[in-house]
Amino acid sequence: MGEWITSIAGTEQGATLASVLALSAAFLHAVFGALQKGRHDPWISRAAIDICYGLMALPIALFVVPWPDGPLWLALAGAVVIHIVYKVAQAQTYQRGAYIVVYPVVRGSAPFFAVLAAMLVFHERFNAVQWLGLAALTGGIFALAAHNYRKVTVGRETLVPALGWALVTGATVALYTTYDAWGIRLAQNPFTFLAWFFLMDAFFMPIWNMRRLAALPRSELVPLMGRGVIGALVAFASFGSIMIATRIDEVGRAAVLRETSTVFAALVGWLILGEKVGARRAVLMAVIAAGAMIVEFAA
Template sequence: MTELIASIEGTPAGHQAALALALLAAFLHALFGALQKGRHDPWVSRAAIDASYGIIAAPFALFVVPWPEPHMWPIFAGVFAIHVGYKLSQAMCYERGAYTVVYPVVRGTGPLFAVIGAGMIFGEHFNAGQWAGVAVLLSGIYGLALYNLRHVTVNRETMGPALALAVLTGGFVALYTTYDAYGIRATADPFTFLAWFFFIDGWFMPLFTVRRWRNVPASEFVPLIKRGVLGAFVAYFSFGAIMMATRLDRVGEAAVLRETSTVFAALIGWLVLGEKVGPRRTALMALIAAGAVIVELAGGN
């Protein structure tokens, strides 16, 4: 598999694979967000997910994939620190705001900063057509957030801090997207990066939230563990897909395409949570999809 990935990096076949992987990551990331924002405390939900993927990744990191090269350890330290900041801001955001409002703000802020970061770090620059696509996509995402804000009835009193935290979380999304893309390109075997990322990353939230677990009713413990295991596998494929996409092709384009996750989040809210979509939300979701298509077509790939 590693040889196959190396053989298509930077090729048309690699671009097509990156496109499919970014869209897969978009769907799975929306599902991951819904899992964390479910009926349980979002801090504890995230801890259950992280502990699950850390435990499952351990044997692969230690005994299956090649060990990281010496220069990778400082990179992993940076990855760990950035993801800690992301998780803390995300949990505080979900704790204070309605999912259908804060999630689009997080996802809308992320790609804008990620495109800028990709230009600074990897020398990738969008043309005028692609920036127009970003503008269309962001208008749809932020329009969806504003529409949901007008109609939401929960967490109204804490929505201001929640929106500020959503912007901060989006900044962390952009930061980890570009930094992790640098990390997965810095090692010979991308699966080494992925296995060790999940192994290292899985331990902070369980330790940080240990006191909160005392407040979990005994009847909810097993459902939380099940949610954690399910979330772990969603995280593997979601994060793994977007990281492979950034290795195979341009980071900025992958970051933008992933933000169609907002469309998938709205569909999950409609199909699973029974939320109404309506013509206005449908139009806004169409804008998001159109923006992603414009970015892709304007890139000339």
């Protein structure tokens, strides 16, 4: 499987698969964000998810995929540090702001930063039409956040610092997307990078939140770990999809498609949770989707 993925990198088949994987990651990331911003404190939810995906990754890393070589160990260590910064920023964001406001800001800022980083690191170039598509996507996402901001009545006193943290989180999303795309290229088998990343990444949040976990009532442990198992499976699929997409196609295009997660988040709220979309939100969702399609097909 790993050899086949490597063999289709840079081909038309690889580009098509990368688009499918990036859109899958978008949907799954919307689900993952909702899981973390839910019943439990975001710090505790993230710790439970990390514990579960570390345990799941352990046998795969030790017995299934090849072990990393020297340069890949260093790349993995750097990836873990960047993701720690990302997790802290994300938890600070969700702790302070309404999910429907801060999530679009995180996702709206990330693709712009990611495209710039891909230009510097991988020498990718967007043409004028793709930049127009990126502007439509980013502008639509920020407009959606502004629309939601006007409707929020609870916790408005903490929304300004939450929005600041959301921009920081967006920048770290772009940073880890670009860095991890570089790191997975160092691995002969891309699943080596993924398995060992999930294993190494699993330690920080449980250790950091040990007191919070210890103080949790026993009656909450079962639902928390149930959320952790679901979140771990979603994390594997979401992060794995976007990383494979960046391995076989351009990083910038994959990053932009992934940020259609804001559209999927709104659709989940409408179709499953019964939330009203409204004409304005529907138009903004269409603008976001159109921007992503322009970037995809104007290459």
